[in-house]
Amino acid sequence: xxxxxxDLGKRSxxxxxxxxxxxxxxxxxxxxKAKQVLIVTNETVAPLYLExxxxxxxxxxxxxxxxxxxxxxxxxxxxxxxxxxxxxxHFDRHTTLVALGGGVIGDMTGFAAxxxxxxxPFIQIPTTLLAQVDSSVGGKTGxxxxxxxxxxxxxxxxxxxxxxxxxxxxLENRQLSAGLAEVIKYGLINDAEFFVWLEQHAEALLARDxxxxxxxxxxxxxxxxxxxxxxxxxxxxxxxxxNLGHTFGHAIETGFGYGHYLHGEAVGVGMCLAAQLSAKMxxxxxxxxxxxxxxxxKMLLPTCVPNQVSAEQLLExxxxxxxxxxxxxxxxxxxxxxxxxxxxxxxxxxxxQTMFEGIVTS
Ligand code: NAD
Ligand code: GLY
Numbered sequence: 307x308x309x310x311x312x313d314l315g316k317r318s319x320x321x322x323x324x325x326x327x328x329x330x331x332x333x334x335x336x337x338x339k340a341k342q343v344l345i346v347t348n349e350t351v352a353p354l355y356l357e358x359x360x361x362x363x364x365x366x367x368x369x370x371x372x373x374x375x376x377x378x379x380x381x382x383x384x385x386x387x388x389x390x391x392x393x394x395x396h397f398d399r400h401t402t403l404v405a406l407g408g409g410v411i412g413d414m415t416g417f418a419a420x421x422x423x424x425x426x427p428f429i430q431i432p433t434t435l436l437a438q439v440d441s442s443v444g445g446k447t448g449x450x451x452x453x454x455x456x457x458x459x460x461x462x463x464x465x466x467x468x469x470x471x472x473x474x475x476x477l478e479n480r481q482l483s484a485g486l487a488e489v490i491k492y493g494l495i496n497d498a499e500f501f502v503w504l505e506q507h508a509e510a511l512l513a514r515d516x517x518x519x520x521x522x523x524x525x526x527x528x529x530x531x532x533x534x535x536x537x538x539x540x541x542x543x544x545x546x547x548x549n550l551g552h553t554f555g556h557a558i559e560t561g562f563g564y565g566h567y568l569h570g571e572a573v574g575v576g577m578c579l580a581a582q583l584s585a586k587m588x589x590x591x592x593x594x595x596x597x598x599x600x601x602x603x604k605m606l607l608p609t610c611v612p613n614q615v616s617a618e619q620l621l622e623x624x625x626x627x628x629x630x631x632x633x634x635x636x637x638x639x640x641x642x643x644x645x646x647x648x649x650x651x652x653x654x655x656x657x658x659q660t661m662f663e664g665i666v667t668s
Contacts, residue, residue: 308520310527312443313535317463321443321527323520327470328431329358331365337429337465340400343368346388346415347406348375351433354476359406359431369395373411377564380410380450382458388418399423402465408434408481409441409569413456416447420462430464433473435485435519436570439492439526442467444534444548450564454626455556461539469527471520479512479606484570486511486605487551489522491577492529494598495547498644500525505597508604546629547646550638551576554664557623561615567608574607575664583660584640587652594643610664617661 307324322333343366347356352372360368371391373384392401403426405415412430419428430442448459474482489511493501503525504511510518530548537544554576558567567575581598584590602609629636629648636650637657 308524310524310531312463312531314463314538317445317538319464319466321467321469321531323438323469323471323524323527325470325472325516327468328355328473329361331362333466333468334362334404334429335365337427338366338402339427340398340402341367342397342401343404344388344392344397344401345370345404345406346373346411346418347371348373348411350375351407351411355406355433355473359404363404369397373414375410377410377450377559377569380414380564382449385414385418385449388415389422392418392422397422399426401426403428404431405429405442405464406431406433407437408432409437412437412441413447413459414449416445416462416464417449417459420447420460425462427465428462430467432467432469434477435474435482435523436488437485438469438471438474438523439485440488440530440548442469443527443530444545445538450560453560454623455559455564457626457628463538467527469523471516471523474514474519480568481570482512482514483606484568484574486522487570487574487577487602487607489526490598490601490605491548491550491573492526494577494581494640494643495529495533495550495646496644497525497529498642500529501597501601501643505601508601512606540628543648546636546648547638549629550640550646551578551580553624553627553629553635553637554579554620556627557620558611558615560623560626561620562611567611571608574602574605575609575611578602578609579660579664580637580639582664583637583652583657586656586660587639589639589641591642594640597643610666613665615665617658617665620665621658621661
């Protein structure tokens, strides 16, 4: 078992990473201060892991909310189901919410915790690779709006993150690859050594070699925790680097309809587009562009999207982004592998060209 720390002063918290953590009270007891606990999960994860998880909470008054499964349900209407249970069952402001599931459940539960009675504590128990390496760490919570991905939300840090790597055994291959997109992201942002390791261990990761997966999860969480500790609320621009590929990716997710492309897949395409634009600007060497495209494809991720949605539509959707400042869209681009920068210093015609080339005839 490995324990990492997200250093945020009074809001610091541990990330526990290991096998067989689910259902063990030791990891949750120190982080719950009162009796009431509400576990939020979904209809896919509940039959797999709810019973085991509940055994860790037998000292508490515990109830469960089971939400429908899917990105398409990550909205204010479905979020209300959590508030309905909290209110009808008289949960007070010392209640702890527990997110058991992937990033959708984590983001929604965290947002419910941020809002309920102006803020209650919550615990993240991520069960997808993507949630274990990214969404459960850092306190970004929220839901989608029909006009934009993750546009309604709040920063609200969890009390702890409990990563039981055994849960990955039931994850579909496509979901595993989606998680690997966010793993590649850390290599590209500021960890070139990790990128090389990923090139060398792609097969082991896809084969779910437990040592390789544990290493990738630990390294990703370490890299993310370091960035979050520097810029918790994305003010200085450091944390915005974690959005590499996301401006493109969010437009793809919204444009094709939530759930058509998995979030990680859209981010994978987005990172390839960011790399292509960076190469057009002569910031990224052609050989490094090739390495990025090759590693993405090797992880069984798409590197471009079909033309059901046009480049113009995607460019329009990209304007609905949290990195828009005074009407100007900032992008995260690459000056090398392991050297991401947040910049508005790109040529719009090269961005357009990149988008036209990245949308291929289906
Ligand atoms: P997801 O939550 O939809 O989970 C993917 C699928 O896997 C779902 O069908 C889920 O029910 C299923 N599942 C979960 N655990 C399983 C398991 N152990 N075995 C079998 N099936 C399992 O998707 P995701 O990829 O985990 O998360 C994507 C979401 O995370 C997006 O909404 C994205 O915006 C968000 N996100 C947030 C942050 C953040 O910082 N808050 C970062 C990255 C992504
Ligand atoms: N996934 C982006 C962030 O946490 O900032």
